[in-house]
Amino acid sequence: MSIEAPVETRQAGIAPPVTIDLPSAAHGSVSRARSSRTLHRVLRTAGPIALLGLWQLICSVGLVDAGLLPSPWRVADTIRELTTDGTLLPAIGVSLRRAGVGLLFGAAIGITLGLVAGLSRIGEEALDSSLQMLRTIPFIALVPLFVVWFGIGEEAKYALITAACIFPAYLNTYAGVRGVDPKLIEAARVFKVSGLALAREVILPLAMPGILVGIRFSMGVSVLALVAAEQINTQSGIGVLVLDLNGTLRTDIIISGVVVYAFLGIVVDLVVRNLERLLLRWKASIV
Template structure:
């Protein structure tokens, strides 16, 4: 009796029937592969290291230049001397009291300026009468450097906090206004025509179509204004400051403490980075639908 050998059944390919039938292929992409997650972690770590590489090299070169005597410590203190200056400011409590004071000035001026710029930008962008009333004067005023307004603000508001906040307020209006106005006027007219076809009123078109479409441009203006507020803060705190980072810089200048001057400048830079990161988070929360496009 001859035994018939059993033929092995080939594995069934679930994609083969779809390829044979010419139908669509559905691939489950809901669960990422472990290798993909590991690769993502490696990429994140490498990006962080690459970002920290250049600052670390610059700090090392800075320290070496001072240690080798190529630059006088009185002219350019080393990073270790600046670190000691930070320790001195922390021990005396000056740094802890200066940062909240300066941040309060910048945030109050930014809030007032951004609110005014947003309102004027929407008014000029949505209504022709607003453009005729405000666009030309604001375009002329924005060409005036805000530092040139310091003597006038001192005459108007004195040398107290009002002059400092007014300077920051005047500097932050224009970035928000320009980006809001450009964003509103840049809305595709086909979207507005489609909204009219569906019977939306002018108010609903503005609220549901124009403002959401212009939101990316508005947020860019807010982000730019946040940086400008710190630039204006540096100038504002030179007006008879009795507290804040500017007061530390003025006192250090009088005592010829270059290390504390550079430490104060670095604080301004760090505040700028923190504010920019906050604005990026706000952009991601407000615009979750916008993709992050990079070439490589």
């Protein structure tokens, strides 16, 4: 191969804007992406529908006593009943508020601690070991303690959900910050981006996938902690339904409560997915 230098072939003096034609990256065909997304959706919904079908089948054939396991149809009926007689919606409202407030505080505390520990050496040394230790405690073990500390009112419920939500948010935020490619940070430093600007403009956006994973886990945990919290002297909320406080052994009502819990979980997941789509457009652009 001839390595004749091309430098001389160009004219000296003021060069025109240098534009070199390089093949640009193929931006994948849109319609193909869309059809694969549809397939994706079909597959995702097929599983739950098949499970429901199986459940209905077991009940229709009479494999189990309808008193022990009511059919999905029956449960749907009960949910409709509970909605029309005005018990379900207020209960959902109360439960959602508990989970939401607890999540808000827990995630805020967790993310803040995660950022502090991730961004500064001192913060890491001060926080990480204690938090790593505390996180191994199953939060359900705290229920009796929280009852003693906060009583049997709403405070104990908020406190429990908050405490449970801190750790997933903390762990994933911390990991997200630490997972930022040091080479990128180095490049930013070359261009005089440091300190707070570095944290805000480079590290925080790049840690965002981790932070969102943390929020997602915290949201899941908030529903979990809600269930545990609603076992404490509950007079309102979905817990009332599930705990069968009247002792009527209405399994259809209990299952209705469980379905609502599951539904809350799905809603929570949906919220985070959309949050991710909004905040991580730079990441989504590759698929």
